[in-house]
Amino acid sequence: MTNASRYLLGLLTVALAACGSKPPQPDWQGNAYSSLQSFSSAYLSGDTRVADVEFARARDAVASTGRPDLVARAELMRCATRVASLEFDNCASFQPLAADADAAERSYSAYLNGQWQGLDSSLLPAQQRDVVSSGRLGEIQDPLSRLVAAGALLKSGRLTPADITTATETASAQGWRRPLLAWLGIQSQRAKAAGDSEAQARLQRRMDLVAKPLPPPNN
Template sequence: MKCIPFLMAAVLAGCVSKPLPPDWQANAKGALDASVDDYLKGHTAASNAEFREARAETAATGRADHVAQVELVRCAAQAASLVFEDCPGYAALSPDATPAQRAYAAYLAGQWDGLDAALLPEQHRAIVAGGALEKIADPLSRLVAAGALFKAGRIAPAGVALAVDTASNQGWRRPLLTWLGVQAQRAEAAGDTAALNAIERRRKLLTTP
């Protein structure tokens, strides 16, 4: 039977062969994406509200691994901003998390000894193996990797500078402030007053209404 090129006619004629995904998936993804974006921009209240919505949508499945994934996305955004709080939301779900989720949580926490990098997303596998941070095309993934490197004590000055540039180019105020703080500490330790003053001027721009 030939499908009629109108949506309602197609539905009535049985021409839709692939079922639509359940509402919770789209709702959770939309809320989680918005939460991460607001978090990186420094809009804490909005981010928290959107995160609660994403978690509630996912929790409706009764699947701990689904909820753990939402928590890990939040942990990754925090790692990109150098906020390491042991991800208590994920920790409570970790007994029911997948092996890949456990590996990713360890990666974010800088716990790389004995880490099975094969369980990580490809771009992060390369980082554990000593790959270059600048080869990660996605800005958020690059910042997450920089945060993991920092936590593991393996980030070079060039990596810090790349994290600063990445956050700056995206207009992500929260990680930009924290990465500039790392640069400031290193400039102060090196006695580089000119660099320190330049960094402080940038930080002032970010914090002045």
């Protein structure tokens, strides 16, 4: 599991990441943990149907506790995964729950939505904290953390051309279709604005490969 996944899943509760230590986990924790992992994998690969089903299962498991703060944290994980794919909606599903979230969760929501003015970056995960202070993508090693940071930088208007390339190739290396298409689209827009038809055609060929994978060969 990536560092970003550990952090985002850990937002639910420290016990979610504890494997067999002390008392047994309640069923809801294991169910939520498994479904959130499946959601993230399906969403990034572009399988919306499976992602929606898995997130609904995770949310239902968390909601069984009657704790809106935990549901808010699950919604933040979904929002962060969407931001990595350049799908911004102001963390709409988190907003009705924000009043019952703590300062760290509200700060993370603001970070994801590019609302950095007055943001207390000390409340953010360490790698994202550095992004706010430097205004650059930097040397984030974890792929999902890197894409989340790139999306937040783009939303805040601070992403550099070099960082766009880094984000694109990060998604490519992981085989994550949804964010890869989004970041290739950003590169294509920039090529079009620059009048670089050759680069635009090359990027379109890549996008066609990702959007329309070749059928398996006949045996």
